[in-house]
Amino acid sequence: MVGGVAAILVALIAAPSARAQVSDLVDRSTLRVCADPANMPFTNEKGEGFENKIADLLSQKLNLPLDYTWFPQATGFYRKTLGEKRCDIVMGYVAGGDPVLNTNPYYKSAWVLISKKGGDLEGVDSLEDIRLKGRHIGVVAGTPPGDLLARNGLMSMAKPYSLTVDRRFDSPAEQMIADINSGEIDAGILWGPIGGYYARRSEAALDVVPLVKERGDPQMVYRITLGIRPGELNWKHQLNDFITANQPEINRILLEYGVPLLDEANQPMGAGK
Structure with a gap:
């Protein structure tokens, strides 16, 4: 009992110092x-992505100037950004994704199946659908949908697209959309925010269906958070308050970019939700 009381006293004595230390990790003079720099529809140096717009909103609500550090989202991104304290927040982190501390989610979306509107694959909402047998399906190499294509016997005729590219010069998503339009492939699978954005910009009308019915791992539905450094709980609470207070405006921004938003029941969300 004495040891337990002593431990509690030590924790109470140390708490103010610990809180100050955590608070000091975040630069309060700017939103960093x-x-x-080239990852549409999420971000680019011109501020044209939806995560740029959400960062703008956060900057306004916190009454802080917005300051970007640009770094390609590739190997070493966390270590060279949050890890080296060059910024205090990264937009768009999968909930539970190491090594960051996640805020509450600010949206939920899914991988989507894209095909031509009016085609014989319109409305297909599962990779188990018999109509996909023998079809050429585009998939980004090394992403979760590839496992499901293999499980359903669809990989042999799939067309792979590169995962890691310099987006200033190459865009696998745009190439996949062009291949659907030309008939090079019958359908394609992209992460929802990417697929929804580029399908909306397509020259032909496309059907975009969230893959929410897939069973087992890997999952196709993900919650997306803001990523910050572990231990910065005060900062996390402040960001959570922002998300709660501004969720309708955040949703509006996401829907403007064609992001397929899902509610807690994995049903599509419209502008009023």
């Missing part, structure tokens, strides 16, 4: 964001 690390982001990819």
Whole structure:
């Protein structure tokens, strides 16, 4: 019992110092964001992505000037950004993704199947659908949908697209959309925010269906958070308050970019939700 009381006393004595230390890790004079300089529809140096717009909103609500550190989202991104304290927040981190501390989610989306509107694959909402047998399906190499294509016997005729590219010069998502339009492939699978954005910009009308019915791992539905350094709990609470207070405006921004938003029941969300 004495040991337990002593431990509690030590924790109470140390608490103010610990809180100050955590608070000091965040630069309160500016909103410092690390982001990819060429990663539409998420971010670019011109501020045209939806994560740029959400960062703008956060900057306004906190009444802080917005300061970007640009770094490609590739190997070493966390270490060279948050890890080296070059910024205090990264937009768009999967919930539970190491090594960051996640805020509450500010949206949920899914990988989507894209095909031509009016085609015989329109409305297909599962990779188990028999209509996909023998079809050429585009998939980004090394992403979760590849496992499901293999499980359903669809990989042999799939067309792979590169995962890691210099987005200033190459865009696998745009190439996949062009291949659907030309008939090079029958359908394609992209992460929802990417697929929804580029499908909306397509020259032909495309059907975009979230893959929310897939069973087992890997999952196709993900919650997306803001990523910060572990231990910065005060900063996390402040960001959570921002998300709660501004969720309708955040949703509006996401929907403007064609992001397929899902509610807690994995049903599509419209502008009023």
